[in-house]
Amino acid sequence: MGNDDALNLENEIGFALYACSKGWIQKYSPVLERLNLTYTSYLTMLALWEQDKISVSELGKKLYLDSGTMTPLLKKMEKQGFISRDRSEFDERVVFIQLTEKGRALHKQATKLLSTLKESLGTMENNSWAEGLKQLLPKLYLK
Amino acid sequence: MGNDDALNLENEIGFALYACSKGWIQKYSPVLERLNLTYTSYLTMLALWEQDKISVSELGKKLYLDSGTMTPLLKKMEKQGFISRDRSEFDERVVFIQLTEKGRALHKQATKLLSTLKESLGTMENNSWAEGLKQLLPKLYLK
DNA sequence: TACAATTCTATTGTATACAATTTTTTTAAA
DNA sequence: TTTAAAAAAATTGTATACAATAGAATTGTA
Numbered sequence: 001m002g003n004d005d006a007l008n009l010e011n012e013i014g015f016a017l018y019a020c021s022k023g024w025i026q027k028y029s030p031v032l033e034r035l036n037l038t039y040t041s042y043l044t045m046l047a048l049w050e051q052d053k054i055s056v057s058e059l060g061k062k063l064y065l066d067s068g069t070m071t072p073l074l075k076k077m078e079k080q081g082f083i084s085r086d087r088s089e090f091d092e093r094v095v096f097i098q099l100t101e102k103g104r105a106l107h108k109q110a111t112k113l114l115s116t117l118k119e120s121l122g123t124m125e126n127n128s129w130a131e132g133l134k135q136l137l138p139k140l141y142l143k
Numbered sequence: 144m145g146n147d148d149a150l151n152l153e154n155e156i157g158f159a160l161y162a163c164s165k166g167w168i169q170k171y172s173p174v175l176e177r178l179n180l181t182y183t184s185y186l187t188m189l190a191l192w193e194q195d196k197i198s199v200s201e202l203g204k205k206l207y208l209d210s211g212t213m214t215p216l217l218k219k220m221e222k223q224g225f226i227s228r229d230r231s232e233f234d235e236r237v238v239f240i241q242l243t244e245k246g247r248a249l250h251k252q253a254t255k256l257l258s259t260l261k262e263s264l265g266t267m268e269n270n271s272w273a274e275g276l277k278q279l280l281p282k283l284y285l286k
Numbered sequence: 287t288a289c290a291a292t293t294c295t296a297t298t299g300t301a302t303a304c305a306a307t308t309t310t311t312t313t314a315a316a
Numbered sequence: 317t318t319t320a321a322a323a324a325a326a327t328t329g330t331a332t333a334c335a336a337t338a339g340a341a342t343t344g345t346a
Binding site: 181182183184208209211212215216219234235236237 | 300301
C-alpha cells in the first residue's frame with residue numbers, strides 16, 4: 001500500500017486521458033479530411049450546427065478554447081467558405097459567427113461519412129462502460 | 144431512440160476526452176512550471192524515471208509520440224540539463240536518452256511538489272469511478 | 287460626464303503534435 | 317557482394333493550444 005502514490009506513467013489518469021484523446025482524434029482525422037475538416041474545425045461545426053449565429057467568445061466557451069485559438073481557426077474556416085464572421089452592429093467588440101450555405105450543407109455529408117466510423121466505434125461505445133465514460137468524463141472538466 | 148446517433152457535442156465521447164485531457168493538463172501546468180517542466184516533458188521524465196537509457200523510438204512508443212515531436216522536445220530537455228542524448232556505438236541510427244544527475248534529482252522535488260496537487264485530485268480519484276477510469280481508458284488507446 | 291474598470295477580439299510568443307519526406311545506417315535478398 | 321528494403325532519427329510544413337499582452341469598445345461609477 002502507499003505505492004499508488006508513486007510517480008509513474010501507468011498511475012497517471014492524466015496520461016490515460018491524453019493518450020486516449022489523441023488516439024480518438026486520429027481515428028476521426030482521415031474521415032474528416034474528406035470533408036476538409038480537422039478535428040478542431042469539426043468540433044466547431046458541431047457547435048454551430050447546434051447553435052448558429054454565436055459570438056466568438058460563446059463559441060470558445062462551448063469548446064473550451066480561447067481567442068488565441070479561435071481567431072485563426074475561424075479565419076481559416078471563413079476562407080474555406082464554411083462560415084462568415086461579422087462584427088455586431090450593437091456592440092462592435094463582438095464578432096458573430098454564422099454558417100454559410102456550404103457550412104449548413106456539410107452537415108448531411110458529415111452524418112453520412114461518419115456513420116460508418118461511428119458504427120465501428122459504436123461496437124465499443126455499446127459496451128457497458130462507454131455510457132459510463134460519457135457521464136464520468138464531464139465531471140473531470142476541470143476548468 | 145435513434146437520436147443518439149445525431150451529431151452533437153454532448154454525444155461525442157471524443158470531445159469529452161479532449162476537453163477532459165486539456166483540463167487535466169492545465170491543473171498540472173502551474174505546478175510543473177516550478178520544476179521547469181511542461182506536461183509533455185513531465186511525461187517524458189516519468190518514462191525515464193521508470194526506465195533510464197532508452198532509445199528515442201522506444202521512448203516515443205511509451206508516450207505515443209513520433210520523432211517529429213520527440214526530437215525537438217529532447218533537444219530542449221538536453222539544453223535544460225535533464226537528459227543526455229548519445230548515439231549508440233553498435234547502431235549509429237539509434238540515439239539513447241539518459242537522465243543526468245540533475246534529471247534524477249528532479250524526481251524527489253517532483254514527488255514533493257506534486258503530492259499536494261495529487262491529494263486534492265486524489266479526493267476525486269478516490270471516488271469509486273476513478274479507479275474504473277484508469278482501467279477503462281487504456282482500452283480506448285486506439286493506436 | 288470624465289475616467290477607471292471590464293469585455294471582447296486579435297496578436298505575439300512558446301510549446302506541442304503529426305504527416306510526409308529526407309538522410310544515414312543496417313539488414314535482407316538476389 | 318552489389319542492391320533493394322527497412323529502420324531510426326531528423327527535418328519540413330501545417331495545425332493546434334494557451335499565456336500574456338494589446339487595442340478598441342462598452343459599462344460602471346464617482
